[in-house]
Amino acid sequence: MGFSTKQIHAGVEPDPVTGAILTPVYQTTTFVQDSVDEYLSKGYSYSRSGNPTVQALERKLAVLENGAACTCYATGMAAIQAVIQAILSGGDHAIVSDVAYGGTYRLCTTVYQRYGVEFSFVNTADPDEVRAAVRDNTRLILTETPANPTLKLTDIAAVSGIASEHGIAHAVDNTFLTPFYQRPLELGANISIHSTTKYFDGHNATVGGATITDSEELDEKIRFVQNAGGVIMSPWVAWLTLQGIKTLSIRMDCQSANARAIAEFLEAHPKVTRAFYPGLASFPQHELAASQASGYGAMLWFEVEGGVAAGKKLMDSVRLCTLAENLGSVETLITHPVTMTHADVEEAERHRVGITDGLVRLSVGLEDVEDLIDDLSGALQRI
Ligand SMILES: *Cc1c(COP(=O)(O)O)cnc(C)c1O
Numbered sequence: 001m002g003f004s005t006k007q008i009h010a011g012v013e014p015d016p017v018t019g020a021i022l023t024p025v026y027q028t029t030t031f032v033q034d035s036v037d038e039y040l041s042k043g044y045s046y047s048r049s050g051n052p053t054v055q056a057l058e059r060k061l062a063v064l065e066n067g068a069a070c071t072c073y074a075t076g077m078a079a080i081q082a083v084i085q086a087i088l089s090g091g092d093h094a095i096v097s098d099v100a101y102g103g104t105y106r107l108c109t110t111v112y113q114r115y116g117v118e119f120s121f122v123n124t125a126d127p128d129e130v131r132a133a134v135r136d137n138t139r140l141i142l143t144e145t146p147a148n149p150t151l152k153l154t155d156i157a158a159v160s161g162i163a164s165e166h167g168i169a170h171a172v173d174n175t176f177l178t179p180f181y182q183r184p185l186e187l188g189a190n191i192s193i194h195s196t197t198k199y200f201d202g203h204n205a206t207v208g209g210a211t212i213t214d215s216e217e218l219d220e221k222i223r224f225v226q227n228a229g230g231v232i233m234s235p236w237v238a239w240l241t242l243q244g245i246k247t248l249s250i251r252m253d254c255q256s257a258n259a260r261a262i263a264e265f266l267e268a269h270p271k272v273t274r275a276f277y278p279g280l281a282s283f284p285q286h287e288l289a290a291s292q293a294s295g296y297g298a299m300l301w302f303e304v305e306g307g308v309a310a311g312k313k314l315m316d317s318v319r320l321c322t323l324a325e326n327l328g329s330v331e332t333l334i335t336h337p338v339t340m341t342h343a344d345v346e347e348a349e350r351h352r353v354g355i356t357d358g359l360v361r362l363s364v365g366l367e368d369v370e371d372l373i374d375d376l377s378g379a380l381q382r383i
Helices: 003-009 052-064 076-087 102-115 127-133 156-165 216-229 235-245 248-268 286-292 307-317 347-352 369-382
Strands: 069-073 093-097 118-122 138-144 169-173 191-195 209-213 272-276 299-304 333-335 360-363
Touching (some): 003 052, 003 248, 052 069, 052 209, 069 076, 076 102, 076 138, 076 191, 076 209, 093 102, 102 118, 118 127, 127 156, 138 156, 156 169, 248 272, 248 299, 248 369, 299 307, 307 360, 307 369
Parallel strands (some): 093 118, 093 138, 138 169
Antiparallel strands (some): 069 209, 299 360, 333 360
């Protein structure tokens, strides 16, 4: 079956009691048991440990990522935290992409370092640097590709090869491309992580997260800490996400086509000094983008003449593009990572990995692309 068929039908079936075509929102804390001896005979006890609406989403995501099992969470950060908690103990070491979502960096450095976990932030775009960073106590390689916000890519198959040689788990944050364009487990990774807040939801309605694993056993380990810590997804969020996913492939294709057109417009504009989009031939890792994913996504970034001040003016003068954190929604969002999503990454570290003060990030939405280009064109004239 093709992806679009699966995104609509996988994991769900008409409600056996009423025939409702949509999985109901099972908004209940507890589930009544038939008897002490038949405890859990219907499979549910308490909504922290399992809820039918959330499980429908988990089944669907496992199918879409071609994985063994999925667990959903309150947020994308909770998903990343569950992976860390399930795999790493004090004294263990993890290799993390040096460019990643700001919250990932913050979680590692301000929380888990305090528990005695060691982290190396490595340029995972170069497999040799990953290999060189492996220690005897390395248990996890956590990569994000394309990485937020510079779009630096990691060769998933190459890094998975290094990880498996050393018996290390490889987790990939696949939020930017979704399984419609990129399936890390098929390339050898063990865990695919998502902020479902982004393209799965697609409508700026919810925050949520997911992990999909290549084995049931690994999912059980992760699910154990999820239940122990209680960072579950609510049934309402799961229900909204189930609806969002039904249009994932068409949203991704249209938003990516818009992003390409905007990237080409920006690249040719005299006031734009640099424009980065994995689909452009000028993108430094364009070939890797084309070979490990079936699409380039809808995220891009650029810098304008006049540096930081001009970039800020541009973000303040767009009218249709909306100044906001978040990405992946049908609304086009413009972000200044240095003051917004990556404010907690130290300045020296930001500069080392190429998150410049003038970097403007664009999450391209589903509006008519001519309107978006008009908006950007007008704002560029005003800077
Ligand atoms: C947003 C994001 C996260 C964090 O997800 P939340 O749902 O905001 O907690 C993690 N990784 C990437 C790549 C993201 O874009």
